[in-house]
Amino acid sequence: MVTPGVRLGIVRSISYGLFGKPDQFVPQLRELGAALVRVYFYWSQIEPEPGRFTFEAVDAFLDQLDGSEEVWVTVCSSSRWATRQATGFLPPSPARDPGAYRQFVDRLVRHCAGRVRYWQCDNEPSNVGLTWAGTAAEYVAQLQVLHQAVKDADPDAVVVLGGAPYVLPASAPDSPERQFFDVLVRDGRDFFDLFDLHLYGDASRIPADIEATRGMMRGFGYEKPLVVGEYNAPWPNLYPEATAAMEQVMAAAFASGAAGQGTDTAPQRTPEEAAMASLYEQMASLPPQLRMFMRGCPKELEDKRHRINCRELVMRNLLALSCGIRRTVCWNLAPDIPGYENPLSIMDLLFGKLALMGYVGTELRHRHPSAETFALLADQLAGVEVDGVTCLEVPERPSVLLFEAHRSGRGPLLVVWDQRDSFHGEEEPPIAVDWPWPAPQAKAVDALGAAQSADVLDGRVHLQVSVTPLFVTAE
Secondary structure: OOOOOOEEEOOOOOOOOOOOOOOOOHHHHOOOOOOOOEEEEEEHOOOOOOOOOOHHHHHHOOOOOOEEEEEEEEEOOOOOOOOOOOOOOOOOOOOOOHHHHHHHHHHHHHHHHHOOOEEEOOOOOEEEOOOOOHHHOOOOOOOOHHHHHHHOOOOOOEEOOEOOOOOOOOOOOOHHHHHHOOOOHHOOOHHEEEEEOOOOOOOOHHHHHHHHHHHHHHOOOOOOOEOOOOOOOOOOOHHHHHHHHHHHHHHHHHOOOOOOOOOOOOOOOHHHHHHHHHHHHHHHHHHHHHHHHOOOHHHHHHHHHHHHHHHHHHHHHHHHHOOOOOOEEOOOOOOOOOOOOOOOOHHHHHHHOOEEEEEEEEEEEEEHHHHHHHHHHHHHHHHEEEEEEEOOOOOOOOOOOOOOEEEEOOOOOOEEOOOOOOOHHHOOOEEEEEOOOOOOOOOEEEEOOOOEEEEEEEOOOOOOOOOOOEEEEEO
């Protein structure tokens, strides 16, 4: 179901064209080297009233494609008239009439005329109340309807199961996430082609998480290919110091009933906004592992977070590719609309700084450091063959991860780093590593774009390896 070769992709955002005019973004994504684009569309956007279809946002998107990219559309069943929970955004919920839902999906798929390869039924449905307002059984029933509508309209298209959250692989058998996905994997096996696993957890767990997810399917007697529909890091939940401080401050704010009464010029704050305001009031005393995710943090922490982000982009991709994953999709390209920031939102604190790009005025053209690293990674991995990434042990250096990548028509590629604490690891000196090398010379550049030493002597390349991944080539 996944065509040969590796494709690195990017998610546009969660609401393209939903809260503002749909803008140009695919050319920017293409310039970063992404070969797969994922975008969300909502039932409320396309059929705002029964039988009245409008494809403004869809066409604005399709008009940007040149046919070189693979396209992944996440279809969200959010409607003000057609679903059990009336909404134009989140959470999606079961259709009141499965026939109306099928007609909506059919019209959407046929309108795209074979230009979309992957169709996904909602996203992270086990996150009940936020990204799905229904049961697991209801999700499977709706997945079946979408699957049939997609296959009838475009037999070559591929159906993707709603994304699995990063906590699923390590969750206990009686956990809500596991119980939810057990129903999906057991009862929905005939209604999807690809399993979408999201990789936001500790990078070191990626191989085990991928194997555990495959094991879930094998437990029900089958195994389908995995794709990674979302990944990125860092975010606060990866740092115990950050989560402890955040929970302490926000719990105190909620307990005190800190929501304001509001004034004529300032509306009343919600409990979440009041708790976030309390967090920002205490910003100077918070641990740096949390402060770096906050708006207006000191420049040295902002720069550190950027460096960690660049490293994580490379690490997560190489780890996933070495486990046989062929499609990874980075979360996310940019904010939904120009100038949007909301420091009083917990989602902004958790994920707001993961965007690869930002707006300059109304144009999407500012590249964050992570965008430059994504472009570097895409260039280095161009031409990687099927099963062409292998993780190898480095004798005498058990903390080092080294990957060999075989690229069609290109010379050798090594990617190597030392596994260290992501926040403090850059403070440690590099270590010497040498490895067999087939070329008379070598060139090394790190994930931050800086040239590094790579000396070839007696058929081995000698490197100085740190927490920052190195790309080593003969080019």
